[in-house]
Amino acid sequence: MQLTLWTYEGPPHVGAMRIATSMEGVHYVLHAPQGDTYADLLFTMIERRDRRPPVTYTTFQARDLGGDTAELVKTAVREAYERFSPQAMLVGESCTAELIQDQPGSLAQGMSLPVPIVPLELPAYSKKENWGASETFYHLVRALLLPSAPPAGTPRAPRDLSRRPRANLLGPTLLGFRCRDDVKEVARLLGELGVDVHVVAPLHATPDALRRIPEADFNVSLYPEISDTTARWLQKTFGMPIVKTVPIGIGATRDFIREVGTVAGLDVTPFLEREKLGTATMDASQSLLPWYSRSVDATYLTGKRVYIFGDATHVRCAARIAAEELGFTVVGIGTYSREFAKDIREVAARYGVEPLISDDYLDVEQAVGEAAPELVLGTQMERHIAKRLGIPCAVISTPIHVQDVPARYSPQMGFEGANVIFDTWVHPLMMGLEEHLLQMFREDFEFADGATPSHLHASPAKSEATPAPASVAVAEPVARPAPVRPSRELAPEVAEPSIEIPVIARPQVTTAVAPASAPAAAAVSATATVAAWSAGAEAELKKIPFFVRGKAKRNTEKYAAEHGLTEISVETLYDAKAHFGR
Amino acid sequence: MTTPTAPLLADGCAVDAAPRGTLPVLKERGQREVFCGLTGIVWLHRKMQDAFFMVVGSRTCAHLVQSAAGVMIFAEPRFGTAILGDRDLAGLADANDELDKCVRQLLARRPDIETLFLVGSCPSEVIKLDLSRAAERLNAEFFPRVRILNYSGSGIETTFTQGEDTCLKSLVPHMPAAPADERSVLVVGTLADVVEDQFVRLFDAMGVGPVRFFPSRRSRDLPPIGPGTRLLLAQPFVNETVRALQARGATLLTAPYPLGVAGTTQWLAAAAAEWNVPAEHFKQVIQPAADRARKAIDRYRARLDGKTLFLLPDSQLEIPLARFLHQECGMRLVEVGTPYLDRLLVQAELALLPGDVQLSEGQHLDRQLDRVRAARPDLTLCGLGLANPLEAEGLRTKWSIELVFSPIQGFDQAGDLAELFARPLERAERLTV
Numbered sequence A: 001m002q003l004t005l006w007t008y009e010g011p012p013h014v015g016a017m018r019i020a021t022s023m024e025g026v027h028y029v030l031h032a033p034q035g036d037t038y039a040d041l042l043f044t045m046i047e048r049r050d051r052r053p054p055v056t057y058t059t060f061q062a063r064d065l066g067g068d069t070a071e072l073v074k075t076a077v078r079e080a081y082e083r084f085s086p087q088a089m090l091v092g093e094s095c096t097a098e099l100i101q102d103q104p105g106s107l108a109q110g111m112s113l114p115v116p117i118v119p120l121e122l123p124a125y126s127k128k129e130n131w132g133a134s135e136t137f138y139h140l141v142r143a144l145l146l147p148s149a150p151p152a153g154t155p156r157a158p159r160d161l162s163r164r165p166r167a168n169l170l171g172p173t174l175l176g177f178r179c180r181d182d183v184k185e186v187a188r189l190l191g192e193l194g195v196d197v198h199v200v201a202p203l204h205a206t207p208d209a210l211r212r213i214p215e216a217d218f219n220v221s222l223y224p225e226i227s228d229t230t231a232r233w234l235q236k237t238f239g240m241p242i243v244k245t246v247p248i249g250i251g252a253t254r255d256f257i258r259e260v261g262t263v264a265g266l267d268v269t270p271f272l273e274r275e276k277l278g279t280a281t282m283d284a285s286q287s288l289l290p291w292y293s294r295s296v297d298a299t300y301l302t303g304k305r306v307y308i309f310g311d312a313t314h315v316r317c318a319a320r321i322a323a324e325e326l327g328f329t330v331v332g333i334g335t336y337s338r339e340f341a342k343d344i345r346e347v348a349a350r351y352g353v354e355p356l357i358s359d360d361y362l363d364v365e366q367a368v369g370e371a372a373p374e375l376v377l378g379t380q381m382e383r384h385i386a387k388r389l390g391i392p393c394a395v396i397s398t399p400i401h402v403q404d405v406p407a408r409y410s411p412q413m414g415f416e417g418a419n420v421i422f423d424t425w426v427h428p429l430m431m432g433l434e435e436h437l438l439q440m441f442r443e444d445f446e447f448a449d450g451a452t453p454s455h456l457h458a459s460p461a462k463s464e465a466t467p468a469p470a471s472v473a474v475a476e477p478v479a480r481p482a483p484v485r486p487s488r489e490l491a492p493e494v495a496e497p498s499i500e501i502p503v504i505a506r507p508q509v510t511t512a513v514a515p516a517s518a519p520a521a522a523a524v525s526a527t528a529t530v531a532a533w534s535a536g537a538e539a540e541l542k543k544i545p546f547f548v549r550g551k552a553k554r555n556t557e558k559y560a561a562e563h564g565l566t567e568i569s570v571e572t573l574y575d576a577k578a579h580f581g582r
Numbered sequence B: 001m002t003t004p005t006a007p008l009l010a011d012g013c014a015v016d017a018a019p020r021g022t023l024p025v026l027k028e029r030g031q032r033e034v035f036c037g038l039t040g041i042v043w044l045h046r047k048m049q050d051a052f053f054m055v056v057g058s059r060t061c062a063h064l065v066q067s068a069a070g071v072m073i074f075a076e077p078r079f080g081t082a083i084l085g086d087r088d089l090a091g092l093a094d095a096n097d098e099l100d101k102c103v104r105q106l107l108a109r110r111p112d113i114e115t116l117f118l119v120g121s122c123p124s125e126v127i128k129l130d131l132s133r134a135a136e137r138l139n140a141e142f143f144p145r146v147r148i149l150n151y152s153g154s155g156i157e158t159t160f161t162q163g164e165d166t167c168l169k170s171l172v173p174h175m176p177a178a179p180a181d182e183r184s185v186l187v188v189g190t191l192a193d194v195v196e197d198q199f200v201r202l203f204d205a206m207g208v209g210p211v212r213f214f215p216s217r218r219s220r221d222l223p224p225i226g227p228g229t230r231l232l233l234a235q236p237f238v239n240e241t242v243r244a245l246q247a248r249g250a251t252l253l254t255a256p257y258p259l260g261v262a263g264t265t266q267w268l269a270a271a272a273a274e275w276n277v278p279a280e281h282f283k284q285v286i287q288p289a290a291d292r293a294r295k296a297i298d299r300y301r302a303r304l305d306g307k308t309l310f311l312l313p314d315s316q317l318e319i320p321l322a323r324f325l326h327q328e329c330g331m332r333l334v335e336v337g338t339p340y341l342d343r344l345l346v347q348a349e350l351a352l353l354p355g356d357v358q359l360s361e362g363q364h365l366d367r368q369l370d371r372v373r374a375a376r377p378d379l380t381l382c383g384l385g386l387a388n389p390l391e392a393e394g395l396r397t398k399w400s401i402e403l404v405f406s407p408i409q410g411f412d413q414a415g416d417l418a419e420l421f422a423r424p425l426e427r428a429e430r431l432t433v
Ligand code: SF4
Pocket: A033, A034, A035, A036, A095, A096, B036, B037, B038, B057, B058, B060, B061, B062, B064, B120, B121, B122, B123, B153, B154, B155, B156
């Protein structure tokens, strides 16, 4: 049993729903109680889907339990088949039905319907959404392709050289991160390289399209969390090579092109040579990211402290972009994708930080607070963490909310994806000269702590009650579960001031609780071991802009501790500044 | 089963012509597209500011509450889920010990919590994890600092708003006894604070009182209950709570729900009659607000008048809403669906519905949607999962869940309520794309 306030992933049957809903001609019968129908709104509201998910729920009730719940399954399967005439059906159960063990998959298989029935067994008490999606995709592909699989060990016939190489794009789904646009962007890029996209799956694919997967020459595993298992099975069974590089970022896109060249037997050097790596000119790349990043106005991005959390794929790519393409400093990295923890540990080692492998939102919040970043790249959860801490944030990964499904074209992959990333990550940060002015004239009342970048009119107003990085940073790492969570636990719940497009309207049954100013004070007193701040030093500290104050405070205290000082004076503050640098 | 329905037919539907009053009811059984009772946490945790709701369930339950709560992400929510894992099911870990551990962990971190609800889910009920015994055990450890209660929000036992009913019912045994000679009004069902205040002003002016509300803003300040307590229902889904309150001596005042001018007037009148408020005085007190409300409704009446409305079963508010929209806004009712029909709670409402109205109870989603498509109503009240798909079929919709979350009761909200229904129609008129 694990106490959870927010979850990054839904249960595994929601992953199965993502596969079914992404596809055409597939219907999913889910043995589940009525409340589980909530999952429909993930698609119709967050993705603004214009159709109901192709899912029939048995919605059994307590009074059915003594009776024949198996009959309910059969009725649901029969009615769904007759009404929707799917080309293939998935049949499975959610957490509650798993306990009553009706085996809906076998029941449906016993009904001799004239379409493939794919039974799904997704253990709800140990697995989660992405795993469920991956398994569902794999079982569906396997069920449809196994009949046409060549005997084991059959070598793959060489490509017919009279046609262009063909690739399948595997992994894009609904409720994924920008999948719709990534598919377009990657298809365009492959087209320029001379590769045709054969099947895209599961997004918009039919069961018949899945049967055509082996006609392509190789698979691109675009979203390994979803497609890795399937791509590996196709490699083993049909000898289809896998392109594994996920083309998010300039470097990764170049690597992707190179890998496609190798796998498809194409000479991609002329294409890559048009990419003038390391050149500070406007036409250095198809993307503007390299030039924008070298443009002098971007100097202020140097060493910006960034914390990255999300699914493994997006985190890994984001870390590389942050460090190598924007010149940030990665101060923390983590993922909730336990299945890919190894990858993230490797990335973390490269940047010299401790990886956080956790799906506990409170762990992440604490880690972000302690790292005192200037930018958070995360999921919609981290957006809320960052908002509370007063740190700019950009969303890079699922779980998403409705505003992460933009109307405009905004891929993450390929050269256009790099443009989108430059804009979305840099936008929340202070503009260059503006930041200088803040440093110079920090006592100007308009530059007071609540000031936000002048171009970010919608930023939340900060008050003393909003735990700013300063008050968070003083909390020394504490072992969990510890009662010491100073910045937050004493804080009254503060409703967010801005209403994002609501999936459900905010309840108006209570008035918002007025913020109190307890947390900052509580935070300071919670760290009894640090040297005391003299009044003068504290006043001086306040002159430091809020977005770097946390770091300054922490560094000073660290410096004082290392030098055995019991009191921090103005001198200590500047000694520490000289010691640590900016 | 807490749903007080007559046994349903095994499959499909049938018209129940039994002695159920004059209105025939189409009873259906099949896929139900409605949340489970856990959803009530979304508004109850805002209403009761000192309470924490801990679901004992699965990742699905956690995901449901989180998805239903949408963007309402607060500093730290006053709800969470103790997620059952394989170990708990396999008996490797004693689920009771694990639960106690979760509670201790939570209460250590949240010293501000005074009432903790352990909320049962389908998984906890199917594995027969006894939360009432858990509550007893934990009370021995934490009471009086924290009172620990339990109720069911499971989808196999409760439908959407019924979660509020089971929650309130769990509080009833802890309500103090009112002095036998004290007459008071207890308003049952969550209301927005602003609406409560409006009602208090009206009751004060009539000389009716004391008036108390259940749930109260602080779960520790439970209103007293006794033979002198008169129950006025603010919400049509508090059946079990009402029965528990009756068992403690309270008397139910029968009235329609306080939606619209007529509903609010009769609702207030039910209490006024108990207190023998002279008719003239009653009229004098409500007149300004009632006139204001009529004026506010009038602004939207033209847009709603004669328009057809289909209400899918969701929040239990369907019957009172249909009555208001028909009677005061002139809408024509195609079908009024309700998840379950409890005559005790809606008898005054049913009397006000037109004689030819089609009522339906329960749901067979696909068949009901067929009827929606056949009727092509001007407006359909439905849940979030269905709204966009119906819009895409060229139908205008109104989300039902918004009505549970918004202040819609009383005179001064009557115009807002009409506006909520007029807005989708107005929007359709404005848009050219
Ligand atoms: S229907 Fe049951 S399993 Fe599903 S969310 Fe509700 S309580 Fe949990």
